[in-house]
Amino acid sequence: MNYFSIEVENIQELRSKLYEEIKKRNISPDRVIILTKKPIKKKGFLGIGGKIVYQVWFQVLDQGDNSAQVTTEQNTKSNSKLQFSDEDVVNSPLYKEIETLKKMIQEVMVENKKIKEITSSYLKAKESNFEMIRKQMIERDFPLGFIDKLLERVDNELSEEEKQNFYVVYDKVKSLIASDLKVASTELFINKKPKIVMLVGPTGVGKTTTIVKLALLWGATKGRKFVFFSLDKYRAGASFQLKSFAEIFRVPMKSIRNEDELRESLDIFSDSDIIFIDTAGTSQKDTLTINDLKEHVKVVKKYDVWISLVMSAVTKYKDMLDIINRYSTIGYNNIILSKIDETNTLGSSIAALCETQVPLSFVTNGQRVEADITTFRPVDLVYMALDERRDI
Ligand SMILES: Nc1nc2c(ncn2[C@@H]2O[C@H](COP(=O)(O)OP(=O)(O)OP(=O)(O)O)[C@@H](O)[C@H]2O)c(=O)[nH]1
Ligand SMILES: [Mg+2]
Known part of the structure; x- marks a missing residue:
């Protein structure tokens, strides 16, 4: 049987x-x-x-x-x-x-x-939520690869029930990006005098303007003793801009042409609380000037340093990755994202920061040295990047 x-x-x-x-x-x-x-x-x-x-x-x-x-x-x-x-x-x-x-x-x-009917309506709701967010992120300039990886994580981390609710999916997207975004402290701690604050980065991104903003924030308003150095030896009269600010602050400004002069000047101004060093804008492709900059950085690294890479929010995503990568030989501590007022879409910047995991310190949002520098909690910056732009 x-x-x-x-x-x-x-x-x-x-x-x-x-x-x-x-x-x-x-x-x-x-x-x-x-x-x-x-x-x-x-x-x-x-x-x-x-x-x-x-x-x-x-x-x-x-x-x-x-x-x-x-x-x-x-x-x-x-x-x-x-x-x-x-x-x-x-x-x-x-x-x-x-x-x-x-x-x-x-x-x-x-x-x-x-x-079958219930299942297909479930899938339809989930798909339309994901599609809506995907569309919004593309509009905000987030790169496709970044969006796909992120939505895959959302798909894995939320229950089927949660994926039906647009707001739950959207909040998950925001919180994942915010937790990936690293931030640096924007307090300047002076462990040993003089503290060196140095800005590096491509041409025209706002290094000189930003170093003046930082001098106001960390130097002048805190009653600290500070000076400016300019490493901009490539352009005649390049330090003129900084000189005029030094006059306003009534502090010294020194143009530096080589490493020896840098050593000497660091010695001369060793009783300052802070030495703000502005550098020449270099193309990230220009390895010669980046190497030259590196030699100067070696000299200052003997001190207590804060080095920021200034990167404009207007830069294309792939160029951002290239800049972050090429300047990494300098050994910067954080990124200052400049000119966020010149773009409506912060997606590429946020994606580049999340992917490279370099901490963000400040964002700059205008030309006014006395006002246009600010810090954000990562979550607020992510809201700004995803939602319609709000006035800041
Ligand atoms: N909209 C806007 N403009 C800015 C901002 N920061 C700087 N700028 C302007 O960008 C231009 C270049 O600024 P700089 O500070 O000279 O830039 P830089 O990086 O020192 O330039 P190089 O020394 O030539 O490499 C100036 O017109 C600034 O006023 C910002 O946050 N927003
Ligand atoms: Mg400059």
Whole structure:
């Protein structure tokens, strides 16, 4: 005596699968009886959806079994290939019993249809939430690769239920970006005098303007003694801009042409609380000037230093990564994101900062030295980057 089971969703399927099984086993349909039938729930992909199938167990009676309604004629046939006709199958008691199953299976079909409808509305809601956020992030200039990686994390970290709610998905996006964004302290601690504050970065990003803003913030308003150095030896009259600010602050300003002069001047002004060093704008592609800058940095690294890479928020994403990477040989401590007032989209900057994990110290948002420098909690900056721009 042996047994077999078939799992089906509808009666047609049961008929054809059973017929296949009978043919495969080469048994007379009269020897097959239904033992049990029960609905079972099959889990869907990733735990959503799923369906109910009918599991029907059959017993194949032994040829000598009394309950088997096997005729001698059929017994004789049993050793040849496919010894019974389709008609035998259809007229067998087994098939009659199958008819009674029909109703039950139809009920299961209705149930399955309902499950399918719920599942597809779930998926539709999730997809439209993700799509809306994706679209918004593209508009805010977040790079595609960054968006995809982020949404994949959101997909993995939220439950199916949570993904139905746009605001839950949106908050998750914000909190993931904010937790990836590193920030540097914007307090200037002077452990050992003189503290060196140095800004490096590409041409025209606002290094000189920003160093004046920092001198106001950390020097003048705190009553500290400070001086300016300018390492801008490449352009005649380049230090003029800084000189005029030094006059306003009534502090010394020294133009430096080489490492020896730098050493000397550091020595001369060693009783200052802070020495603010402005540097020449260098193209990130210009390895010669970056190397030259590196030699100067070696001299100042003997002191207590704060070195910031100034990077304009208007820069293209790939160029940002290139700048962050090339200047890394200098060994800066943090990034100052400048000119955020000149763009409506902060996506590329935020993505570049998150991906490189360099801490952000300040953002600058205008030309006014007395006002346009500020700090943000990462979460606020992320809100700014994702939402419509608010006045800052
Ligand atoms: N809109 C805007 N303009 C800024 C900001 N910071 C600086 N600028 C302007 O950008 C221009 C260049 O600024 P600088 O401070 O000279 O830039 P730099 O990096 O020192 O330039 P180089 O020394 O030539 O490399 C000036 O016109 C500044 O007023 C800012 O946050 N927003
Ligand atoms: Mg400058």
